[in-house]
Amino acid sequence: MTEYAIVRYQGWVSVEAAIDTSPTETRSRPHILLRDDWLHVHFGAGTPAHADFHWFWLRHQCDGERHPVTGERTLDASEVPLDIRPRSVTLDEGAGRLHVVWDEPSGRQSHYDLSWLRAHAYAPDRPQVPPPPSDVARVALDARRLPDAAAVVEACLGLLRREGLAVVRGFASAPGRAPEDDTDALVDAFTAGGLALISTHFGRIEDLRTDNTTNQNTDQLGYTDAGIDLHTDQPFLDRPPRYQLLQCVRPATLGGESYLVDALAAARLLQAIDAPAFELLTTVPVRFHRKQKAFERVVDAPLLTMEGPEGFQSRYSYFTLAPFDRPFAEMEAWYRAYTRFARIVRDRRNQYRFELQPGEFVIYDNYRMLHARTAFSGPRWLRGVYFDPA
Incomplete structure (x- = not known):
């Protein structure tokens, strides 16, 4: 399981693997990149290959915000700040699961299966546009x-x-x-x-x-x-x-x-x-x-x-x-x-x-x-x- 630490680089919030930093990662393996306003997910083999998800969308889709008996959603989208950000993000590559701890007083934790994210990708294979250069x-x-x-x-x-x-x-x-x-x-x-x-x-x-x-x-x-x-x-x-x-x-x-x-x-x-x-x-x-x-x-x-x-x-x-x-x-x-x-x-x-x-x-x-x-x-x-x- 790889924990990702937020780092800043040329206008992007990118990530560095805090545990596994070996150069063996390829596009065939799942990995993620954290941007200022969204999460970029590479799913590995299959289609789509990657997708972007806004942080507020992920928070609204939290699997913990449902009634324990009926399974119905208990969180209204208007209750999620549009500028919400994560405190930490962890990718369990073996389980194909993403773990997010949100930067909010409750410390809410959310979990997302990569297969579920791929099925609900609303920005599949979106071209990546770089920020203005600074070098x-x-x-x-x-x-x-x-x-x-x-x-x-x-x-x-x-x-x-x-x-x-x-x-x-x-x-x-x-x-x-x-x-x-x-x-x-x-x-x-x-x-x-x-x-x-x-x-x-x-x-x-x-x-x-x-x-x-x-x-x-x-x-x-x-x-x-x-x-x-x-x-x-x-x-x-x-x-x-x-x-x-x-x-x-x-x-x-x-x-x-x-x-x-x-x-x-x-x-x-x-x-x-x-x-x-x-x-x-x-x-x-x-x-x-x-x-x-x-x-x-x-x-x-x-x-x-x-x-x-x-x-x-x-x-x-x-x-x-x-x-x-x-x-x-x-x-x-x-x-x-x-x-x-x-x-x-x-x-x-x-x-x-x-x-x-x-x-x-x-x-x-x-x-x-x-x-x-x-x-x-x-x-x-x-x-x-x-x-x-x-």
């Missing part, structure tokens, strides 16, 4: 290993197409030059590689620093030392800029960590686990409103667009999301859907997290990636540039 090595490249700036740009554009993000290490200035002296050359390299520089209401190049004196319309969070959580840049425009490059001139003394998440991967995961929520976020127009002392824009659009003229596009910005019209009977459902998506992207396990050193930079697809930073102290200075495809 920075997947999107990082070392400029010192490439012959010149043109090769760096080519590698970056390849990562942008595949992953939506490129983190460039080792891009240091020549002796006697400061990183800010190389920004224009970096911009020129990307324009030569097929991108077009976009000027915005901030100007041509943003100096993201608390003592900014070079940009317009600096009355917004980017020019403070506050933490800024995940967002799309400029979702209040009809056509937001497609790419942003952030070059580190000077890191913070404390804090100032960057983090990004793949909103496309998050949207695909949401579609797989909560189709009604996905439908709402891709069809209901909401309002994004930016109002500053000398600048104001408003746009109405869905939070997520899967197949627009530019392909996938996210508009996720908690600080510019404004009141929008929705029938009373439908407003709560939209907020539930938004919260479900936010749970995915705000989960640290689903985020690329890193710090940049002077000269290093990140370039990301503003339609696909959400970006953020932690609060900081000290003279942090990043330079920001927007691009569109040429």
